[in-house]
Amino acid sequence: xxxxxxxxxxxxxxxxxxxxxxxxGPLIGLILLIMVLTVLSPKFLTVNNVxxxxxxxxxxxxxxxxxxxxILTAGIxxxxxxxxxxxxxxxxxxxVNMGMSPFLGILVCLAVGAGFGWLNGILLTxxxxxxxxxxxxxxxxxxxxxxxxxxxxxxxxxxxxxxxxLGREFVGPIPVSFLLVIVVYVIFHIFLTRTQTGxxxxxxxxxxxxxxLSGINVDRVLIIVxxxxxxxxxxxxxxMVGRVNSAFPLAGLxxxxxxxAAVIIGGASFMGGVGTVWGTxxxxxxxxxxRNGLNLLNVPxxxxxxxxxxxxxxxxxxxxxxxxxxxxx
Amino acid sequence: xxxxxxxxxxxxxxxxxxxxxxxSFDQNHVLKGIDLDIKPxxxxxxxxxxxxxxxxxxxxxxxxYQKDAGEIYWEGKPVNLQTPIxxxxxxxxxxxxxxxxxxxxxxxxxxxxxxxxxxxxxMSMLDHKAMREEAKRCLGMLGQSPNLVDMQLGKxxxxxxxxxxxxxxLAFDAKLIIMDEPTSSLSAQEVEQLYMCVEQLKKKGxxxxxxxxxxxxxxxxxxxxxxxxxGFKIETMPVQTTDPDYWIELMVGxxxxxxxxxxxxxxxxxxxxxxxxxVAGAPEPVGFSVRYGEIVGIAGLVGAGRTELARAxxxxxxxxxxxxxxxxxxxxxxxxxxxxxxxIALITEDRKGEGLLLDQTLDFNIxxxxxxxxxxxxxxxxxxxxREEAKRxxxxxxxxxxxIELKARNLSGGNQQKVVIAKWLCTKAKVFIFxxxxxxxxxxAKVEVYRLMNELVENGAIVIMISSExxxxxxxxxxxxxxxxxxITADLPIGExxxxxxxxxxxxx
Numbered sequence: 001x002x003x004x005x006x007x008x009x010x011x012x013x014x015x016x017x018x019x020x021x022x023x024x025g026p027l028i029g030l031i032l033l034i035m036v037l038t039v040l041s042p043k044f045l046t047v048n049n050v051x052x053x054x055x056x057x058x059x060x061x062x063x064x065x066x067x068x069x070x071i072l073t074a075g076i077x078x079x080x081x082x083x084x085x086x087x088x089x090x091x092x093x094x095x096v097n098m099g100m101s102p103f104l105g106i107l108v109c110l111a112v113g114a115g116f117g118w119l120n121g122i123l124l125t126x127x128x129x130x131x132x133x134x135x136x137x138x139x140x141x142x143x144x145x146x147x148x149x150x151x152x153x154x155x156x157x158x159x160x161x162x163x164x165x166l167g168r169e170f171v172g173p174i175p176v177s178f179l180l181v182i183v184v185y186v187i188f189h190i191f192l193t194r195t196q197t198g199x200x201x202x203x204x205x206x207x208x209x210x211x212x213l214s215g216i217n218v219d220r221v222l223i224i225v226x227x228x229x230x231x232x233x234x235x236x237x238x239x240m241v242g243r244v245n246s247a248f249p250l251a252g253l254x255x256x257x258x259x260x261a262a263v264i265i266g267g268a269s270f271m272g273g274v275g276t277v278w279g280t281x282x283x284x285x286x287x288x289x290x291r292n293g294l295n296l297l298n299v300p301x302x303x304x305x306x307x308x309x310x311x312x313x314x315x316x317x318x319x320x321x322x323x324x325x326x327x328x329x
Numbered sequence: 330x331x332x333x334x335x336x337x338x339x340x341x342x343x344x345x346x347x348x349x350x351x352x353s354f355d356q357n358h359v360l361k362g363i364d365l366d367i368k369p370x371x372x373x374x375x376x377x378x379x380x381x382x383x384x385x386x387x388x389x390x391x392x393x394y395q396k397d398a399g400e401i402y403w404e405g406k407p408v409n410l411q412t413p414i415x416x417x418x419x420x421x422x423x424x425x426x427x428x429x430x431x432x433x434x435x436x437x438x439x440x441x442x443x444x445x446x447x448x449x450x451x452m453s454m455l456d457h458k459a460m461r462e463e464a465k466r467c468l469g470m471l472g473q474s475p476n477l478v479d480m481q482l483g484k485x486x487x488x489x490x491x492x493x494x495x496x497x498x499l500a501f502d503a504k505l506i507i508m509d510e511p512t513s514s515l516s517a518q519e520v521e522q523l524y525m526c527v528e529q530l531k532k533k534g535x536x537x538x539x540x541x542x543x544x545x546x547x548x549x550x551x552x553x554x555x556x557x558x559x560g561f562k563i564e565t566m567p568v569q570t571t572d573p574d575y576w577i578e579l580m581v582g583x584x585x586x587x588x589x590x591x592x593x594x595x596x597x598x599x600x601x602x603x604x605x606x607x608v609a610g611a612p613e614p615v616g617f618s619v620r621y622g623e624i625v626g627i628a629g630l631v632g633a634g635r636t637e638l639a640r641a642x643x644x645x646x647x648x649x650x651x652x653x654x655x656x657x658x659x660x661x662x663x664x665x666x667x668x669x670x671x672x673i674a675l676i677t678e679d680r681k682g683e684g685l686l687l688d689q690t691l692d693f694n695i696x697x698x699x700x701x702x703x704x705x706x707x708x709x710x711x712x713x714x715x716r717e718e719a720k721r722x723x724x725x726x727x728x729x730x731x732x733i734e735l736k737a738r739n740l741s742g743g744n745q746q747k748v749v750i751a752k753w754l755c756t757k758a759k760v761f762i763f764x765x766x767x768x769x770x771x772x773x774a775k776v777e778v779y780r781l782m783n784e785l786v787e788n789g790a791i792v793i794m795i796s797s798e799x800x801x802x803x804x805x806x807x808x809x810x811x812x813x814x815x816x817i818t819a820d821l822p823i824g825e826x827x828x829x830x831x832x833x834x835x836x837x838x
Binding site: 200214 | 643645664665666668669670675677682683684685686687688689693697698700701704708709710712752756
């Protein structure tokens, strides 16, 4: 019997260690990165630059938190970059071209994102397409196509202040867009840890059949997941319009990949069921800090891509090592 | 028979000897000095509770783990098993519970997977003809038709797929085949076929290390049995001259009062009724009823439609026209959610695939089917309430280790099963359908599951148990339904149920 007890303590200790590591692994990476860049560039750790990073990270952070949900269910959403573009083009048509109220424009922007996200969910669950890679690959192209068609590929500029506010303004030194990110992340944290639907998202990612047999309406939860992901694409678009004061049909091109990268660097598992809101935030910050740092160090954009690719692989590899170690013990 | 003489001559020599094998993971000493010797042509049974060290010992033998201390001798010579390839080269093959086959490939391609025969010459083309011939020979040794070689493996039943794996072992001249609970997912006929193959292998002088929890099977096939407990070898003894009760005593370290702690309660009124349920694939509608105070068993061969019936009742698979009554009131069931709301629980056969979230904590697993209960007015979940509830069930069901933060993956099979049962107790279910509730769990945990069933019945629940283990059906049930090809072919009170009558109804003989 003493054997059993030893094993138990051991497992508990391992469990704690593993939890700490998987909770703080990405954070440790971010801190190391900040330390290195602080040493390399005197301009890095200044209020101005930090706020700059916060602002730069916000679009990807909003897309990434939306992306976390599909990934938690062992799915993916490739359409968010295109949905961002379509959302802001429609907002431009409503507010700039048609001169309607900016608040209606914001509503349209979010509704287009959420609506297409809902469609992603319907394609996946009701048409029973085999994997969200396929349904969202389809809507990625459809949405981008429509975004180009609606204005004949022309950009729209001159948005009212109410729309630009989120992406442009500051509260003291802090960009409003980053405050928005914090609020959204807090809401997502509560949603994922403290609501039924949130917990069901983890259950479905862990074992869809067990979830179904436990009375969880899997289709309904998946539709919610993709709708939210689309909604976040619309919100990210709103921030982007404020930043650049225009909407153009090729906006957000391949942004989905940065969002996926942030989620994965933040410790979520591609197999579903594992991943946290805070990990995703850190993942998004790591990417932003890396971009910013490399810019300060005058590293050309092409090299930046190479570095970010390496970081993605390294981050997941560290995770693999950790898993392997904990499995052996 | 010269062949037989030959094998008699080497019989005294050990094929494999393991001495003082030790293995720890960090401070966790799993093997504490195990001796094991296996002779050519014998079926050597390894028996022990989950966690006794069986799997670790086997992993050392197959080169998957490295031993910390001890020696291994193969045909009298010391050997060093560093990798699975070392073990394969010596002639050690393993048939795992989960088969290592590729369903899309043909049978002979599976047999030669990774060791394809090639024609000579620079191009090194595959020699399909030679592989087919060799595959036919190996299948023939197991009494299988040579026509099998060109079949796509995925089209065969589980039993035949397993035989293909054994043929694969023969194709590379295995001298020792390790079989890890090989009959656990086979139908009765397939089990018979496997037994015959084991006899064939014995005659050829091939040794078999056989892991099983099924005592009848051990008695029938085994030559010697080694009992492990808590990382120690307790005893090795001949199977035929010793008593299974004695094995169990050694295995659990105490005498189990009874294998089947059956309690009989006064029979109450009818509490559950199924009428005219048209299950997909079944030839006719099915109906039955269960009264309070009884455990109703559903016996039958694998594939008789028992699981399908249970899933249809539970709304997991679509069915038609059926009526389901609880306490005389009809309940409409279109989905598992409806079933749960009506008070029905289905403890599925495949607990890892259909019951558990392996990477989630125990409290999550236990409360996931009734999360509603923990939603506060604000619609947020009461996390503290969840933990309290989980702790209560862990204590009640004696789940070990008793830590709600552990992931379900880290528990033994028996404890995982208890977590699944806790999940359904948490839904306040009234009707419990157990599908093969003791598959793959050790004798001690089995008894605990049986006791739980007793308690459920005592506390006014309806209990239905699907099982392929006749002793379990006969030992625990008050009434037995027998199914064959989707139909209920017999409804026997326990007094009239005998092994023969059940088998007759199950096979239609």
